Amino acid sequence: MADKPKVAIYWMTACGGCDEAIVDLNEVILTVADAVDIVLWPVALDFKYESIRKMEKGEIALSILNGSIRNSEQEEMAKVLREKSQIVLAFGACACFGGTPGMANFRSKEDIFDWVYKDAPTVVNPNNNRPQPEITVNGNTLTLPRFYERVYPVDDIIAVDYYLPGCPPPPDLIANAIFAVLEDKLPPRGATLAPGKPLCDMCPRNTSKPTRLEISEFKRVHEIEADDDLCFLAQGILCFGPATRSGCGETCIRVNTPCRGCFGPVDGVDDGGAKFISSLASLISAESEDDARRAIDGIPDLAGYCYRFTLPSSSLKRTT
Amino acid sequence: MKDFTPKLICFSCKFGWGYLNGEGWNGTIHNLIPVTCSGQVDTTHVIDAFREGADGVLILGCSDKECHFQTGNYQARKRVFLLHKTLEKFGIEPGRLRIELGLDPDGSRIPVIMEEMKETIKDLGPLLPTV
Numbered sequence: 001m002a003d004k005p006k007v008a009i010y011w012m013t014a015c016g017g018c019d020e021a022i023v024d025l026n027e028v029i030l031t032v033a034d035a036v037d038i039v040l041w042p043v044a045l046d047f048k049y050e051s052i053r054k055m056e057k058g059e060i061a062l063s064i065l066n067g068s069i070r071n072s073e074q075e076e077m078a079k080v081l082r083e084k085s086q087i088v089l090a091f092g093a094c095a096c097f098g099g100t101p102g103m104a105n106f107r108s109k110e111d112i113f114d115w116v117y118k119d120a121p122t123v124v125n126p127n128n129n130r131p132q133p134e135i136t137v138n139g140n141t142l143t144l145p146r147f148y149e150r151v152y153p154v155d156d157i158i159a160v161d162y163y164l165p166g167c168p169p170p171p172d173l174i175a176n177a178i179f180a181v182l183e184d185k186l187p188p189r190g191a192t193l194a195p196g197k198p199l200c201d202m203c204p205r206n207t208s209k210p211t212r213l214e215i216s217e218f219k220r221v222h223e224i225e226a227d228d229d230l231c232f233l234a235q236g237i238l239c240f241g242p243a244t245r246s247g248c249g250e251t252c253i254r255v256n257t258p259c260r261g262c263f264g265p266v267d268g269v270d271d272g273g274a275k276f277i278s279s280l281a282s283l284i285s286a287e288s289e290d291d292a293r294r295a296i297d298g299i300p301d302l303a304g305y306c307y308r309f310t311l312p313s314s315s316l317k318r319t320t
Numbered sequence: 321m322k323d324f325t326p327k328l329i330c331f332s333c334k335f336g337w338g339y340l341n342g343e344g345w346n347g348t349i350h351n352l353i354p355v356t357c358s359g360q361v362d363t364t365h366v367i368d369a370f371r372e373g374a375d376g377v378l379i380l381g382c383s384d385k386e387c388h389f390q391t392g393n394y395q396a397r398k399r400v401f402l403l404h405k406t407l408e409k410f411g412i413e414p415g416r417l418r419i420e421l422g423l424d425p426d427g428s429r430i431p432v433i434m435e436e437m438k439e440t441i442k443d444l445g446p447l448l449p450t451v
Contacts, residue, residue: 106409274363277406281363281398289397296401303409315367316410 005061005182008040008052008081012074013101013151014067018092019043021168022064028175035182036061040081052080060085062181065160066168068094068101068312069152072133073145082158087181089193090160093167093262095153096192098312100167102151103304105311109149153313163192167262167309170249194247196267199259202246205231214285218298221258232258233283238305243269243276262309271315273306326375326441327351328434331365333358333393336382338427349431358382358419359392363399370412376441378434379419386423393421412447415440 040047063085093099133146177193180186209231219236232239240261265272286292330352358381381393404414
């Protein structure tokens with residue numbers, strides 16, 4: 001037991017889907033469980049933070065962090081795990097880029113608290129109570145983690161060695177990543193453990209894409225019955241494939257759903273949303289100003305669409 | 321906000337604007353970036369300009385049907401419209417990004433348009449970094 005490499009799995013601002021994805025390794029997880037000693041996995045096993053704090057520097061071989069960082073407890077644990085780990089893997093879209101919870105960065109903390117504790121129609125809060133980081137009750141001090149002004153991707157807070165994007169990452173890439181660590185076959189630090197090419201290159205519908213895409217009117221998936229063999233963009237449906245890293249196994253495309261971009265930008269691109277806007281502009285068929293405006297006005301919440309998974313790490317919102 | 325002088329970046333197509341007047345390109349206009357086509361101005365250039373502290377970005381492209389590369393000016397215009405919709409969510413008002421398609425060989429209108437845009441931006445105030 002003592003000789004096995006130690007692995008910590010930790011969740012922060014996450015939905016639990018990333019932990020679920022690790023369980024979805026199915027029988028492979030038995031091999032993993034035999035090969036490593038799991039020392040922390042809050043969603044599945046009962047370990048205490050204190051035992052991690054008592055560890056030596058670098059005692060943990062691999063820390064798999066999923067979720068973005070929005071409060072002081074998450075920041076503290078991320079820093080503890082960084083100190084105790086030889087390798088930190090940012091696991092899933094939230095850890096890598098901020099993810100869906102990162103869209104909260106379009107609003108201020110005050111806006112969010114106002115809605116959650118006052119304005120939402122289902123809220124009854126006549127005394128306008130708000131969570132306090134510290135409060136004294138009967139002489140005892142109770143504390144809560146501090147809720148930050150914004151959501152951070154993990155690498156804004158600690159150094160990250162490898163990235164594995166996805167919402168959640170697919171089992172084959174998870175297994176590859178874990179065995180690469182165990183067998184010491186990792187690429188240079190800083191690498192993303194997924195292919196560098198865009199999804200369109202791998203898409204089963206790529207051959208149905210016309211040489212020149214010309215979209216004059218955008219449609220949403222519920223507005224038409226999408227052809228299940230034809231390129232989504234050729235049908236006027238927004239698909240993030242041109243600006244998204246491949247490696248997901250095209251699971252959404254195979255169930256007739258366009259790509260949403262959970263694998264983040266391709267190699268060499270920092271701001272996938274901005275690049276998508278550039279490529280989208282060239283697909284819109286409109287030479288007159290009015291036609292261009294009409295087509296573009298047909299896209300609801302373009303910013304939310306372009307930065308669905310990457311807002312905290314976008315050029316305009318990044319803090320580092 | 322009286323003392324506020326907006327920082328304006330201007331990307332200007334060399335085929336349509338100021339090509340007869342070398343002075344226009346050589347430092348008399350501050351923050352003017354000549355490009356070979358307005359279609360060359362990528363969304364990332366615009367976003368980087370705002371990130372680096374610009375209060376406004378102006379793109380000058382060739383007039384209707386006059387793009388040397390056929391449709392570069394239209395591509396730029398579509399990008400600007402898409403960016404207007406996107407940047408508003410980041411707290412960057414549409415008035416801070418403008419595209420002007422036209423023909424101005426001696427470039428005399430360039431400073432006029434830039435001043436005009438600076439006035440609009442003065443009303444909007446400096447672009448503050450968002451959270």
